[in-house]
Structure formats: structure tokens, C-alpha cells
Amino acid sequence: MKFSDIIGREEIKERLRRSVKENRVSHAQLFLGPEGSGKLALALAYAQYINCTRRTPVDSCGECPSCTKYGKLVHPDLHFVYPVAKTKEIDDKPLSKLFITYWRDLVIKKKAVFNQHDWHEHIGLENKQGIINAEDCNEIIRTLSYKSYESEYKVVIMWMVEKLFHAAAPKILKILEEPPEKTLFILIAEKPELILPTILSRTQLVKFNRLADEELSAALIFHTSCTPEESGKIKYIADGNLTVAIKIIESGESDQLNFETFRTWMRLCFKRDFAEIFRLTNDFSKLGRENQKRFFNYCLKATRFCLLNRFDNTDQIRSEGDELKFIRDFSPFINPANAGLLNEAFNQAYYHIERNGTPNIIFLDLSINVMRWLKMK
Numbered sequence: 001m002k003f004s005d006i007i008g009r010e011e012i013k014e015r016l017r018r019s020v021k022e023n024r025v026s027h028a029q030l031f032l033g034p035e036g037s038g039k040l041a042l043a044l045a046y047a048q049y050i051n052c053t054r055r056t057p058v059d060s061c062g063e064c065p066s067c068t069k070y071g072k073l074v075h076p077d078l079h080f081v082y083p084v085a086k087t088k089e090i091d092d093k094p095l096s097k098l099f100i101t102y103w104r105d106l107v108i109k110k111k112a113v114f115n116q117h118d119w120h121e122h123i124g125l126e127n128k129q130g131i132i133n134a135e136d137c138n139e140i141i142r143t144l145s146y147k148s149y150e151s152e153y154k155v156v157i158m159w160m161v162e163k164l165f166h167a168a169a170p171k172i173l174k175i176l177e178e179p180p181e182k183t184l185f186i187l188i189a190e191k192p193e194l195i196l197p198t199i200l201s202r203t204q205l206v207k208f209n210r211l212a213d214e215e216l217s218a219a220l221i222f223h224t225s226c227t228p229e230e231s232g233k234i235k236y237i238a239d240g241n242l243t244v245a246i247k248i249i250e251s252g253e254s255d256q257l258n259f260e261t262f263r264t265w266m267r268l269c270f271k272r273d274f275a276e277i278f279r280l281t282n283d284f285s286k287l288g289r290e291n292q293k294r295f296f297n298y299c300l301k302a303t304r305f306c307l308l309n310r311f312d313n314t315d316q317i318r319s320e321g322d323e324l325k326f327i328r329d330f331s332p333f334i335n336p337a338n339a340g341l342l343n344e345a346f347n348q349a350y351y352h353i354e355r356n357g358t359p360n361i362i363f364l365d366l367s368i369n370v371m372r373w374l375k376m377k
């Protein structure tokens, strides 16, 4: 992948190029930022750039032997570590290298824009969670003890460091502290609060913010060939997350359904209409986990917008049409006290859905709480 294959993120690209130009590539870097902000794509472009034999000041050439191998993710000095677990096909010791064909396949197909759920689904983990296990860390340390085959730099890209199993951490810490010559570790993570502080302190931080509206629109058009009009609508919903934005375009759905469900649900909770809430609970339980999670994400966003509206921070509200009208009408019922409770509860609901909680129990419990909280002054 070349830098030019990635839309936007110009500041980060420039910073990475400069590190190469000034010959101060830090050996352990942490690419930290929200889902869908381009971390993996940039990590790949950076590694390719470092090892390109014909790079220009702006980009790798994309054609030299190193770039060609990087493009197919088959370079012998490029290594990956990512969360895995036993699957039907790989049921002995799950190691990243055993899943490499799956990994190459997904990274290339999705141009490095996908999330953990996509990865788990791709390797057939179904409802299990992948982890980065100690054996995988040993394996990478073993590999790095060999001389590099072809290029100046050996590169290890460790994706989703928050999934590093705690027992495995000391091994990684040791190698981050005393890395072999000419080795670059790029650690990728979304949630700083889940990363061990010792890892944070041993890496140089490269922070990724959410994509700006213009960046998201341009990237979406690049990835899906949607029209500028479509991308304009979706940027409100996707909230800077390219992975989600692409999914919405590809699935042909939008957050319209989530909005309508949320509006109905809030009205029913306000009226304490149990009969209808039971019916809605039943509908909700049939949505499928990914859609349920997306719904709770939407709830978080809607609550935030209502609170912003209440305190007249309207320029931060990314909404229009019926949705905006609803936010204005509903915001008098959202205040700092209940917004905190709602926020916590929607996050918890997301978490429980992700960990295979029973959707109708989660939804109904939440409805009962929401009824109470909406009456708070």
C-alpha cells in the first residue's frame, strides 16, 4: 500500500515521512485512535515506504521488488500479530502465522479498512473473542532473532494490542525495551484505557483522530464509488468512522432505521406503554448482534446530540431533517443527570451484546430504566 492509496490523514503521513527523511524512525510506535481512522492502512504504507528501494520524498514507488512483496503482504521481513483463537480449521495452538492467508486475504480485499468483528467473522471465530497469546509473542521473538532476509528493516505490525493476553505482556515489553537492530514495531490500538501502561510508556505515540467530514467523504467515494451526495448523507451517521461508513454504503442501509427505532422507543418509554415495548423488544431481538450494537451506538450519539442541543452547542450536532427535529423536541427531556445514566447504560448494553448477552433481556431491562430516567429533572 502506498501513502497515495490512503485518502486524507495528511498530517500523519507527513510526520511519518519526516521520520524517515531525518533518520529517526522510532523502533516502537503506537498508532492509537478510534475504529475506522486509518491506522492499519497507514502502518502498512509506512512500512512499505521505509523499505522501498526507490522511494521519493513523498511516497514509495509501488514497483520495486520490496514494494511488490509488501503489496501482497508476503515480504519475508514483514510480520503480523493479531488476535486469534481456536477455530474449526485451526484447533490446536492458534498462532498468527497459521492465519496469515486469511489475514492477507482480508487486508487486501478491504484495503485495510475493517474492524475486529470483521476479522473474527472472516476466520470463523463466530462468537468467541480472539486474543494475542503468549505463544504468539514467543514466536515473533524467535522470528526476530534471525537476520533480516532482504530489507534493511524488519517490521512487526501488532494489530489490536488491547487484546494482548496479560501473561504475554512481559515478553513483548522485554523486546520493546531491547529491540533487535533495525526492527520496527508498529502497535495498533483503539482503546488506550485497555492498554497496559508499561506498553504505553515504551512506545512513541502516533495519535489518530476521527476522520474529518471532508476526509471521510473523499475516502468513502474512493472506497465505494458512491456519489458525493450519498457520502454527504452518511458522514453524519458514521461520525468519522470509515469502516462503518463503508458498511452502510455496501449494505445499502442507513441509520434511518436506527433513528426511527430510537424515536419510537423513547416515545414508548415516556408513555410507559409496556405492551408496545414488549413488541419492540421482540423486534429488537431479531436484529442480529451487529445491528444491535450499531443501534446502541446510535443511542449514544442521539443522547449526546440532545444534550448538546439543550446547552445550545448546536454547531456540534451533525444531523438534519426529521432527526434534527426530533433532537430538538426531545432534548428538554435529557439533562446532565440522566444523560450520564443513559450513556453508561447504552455502553453497557453494547458490551453485553458483544459478549453474547440475551438481547431481549438487555433491551427490556434498559427500557424499564429509561422510563424512570426520562422523568428525572
Ligand SMILES: [Zn+2]
Residues within 6 Å of the ligand: 051, 052, 053, 054, 055, 060, 061, 062, 063, 064, 065, 066, 067, 068
Ligand atoms: Zn518501492
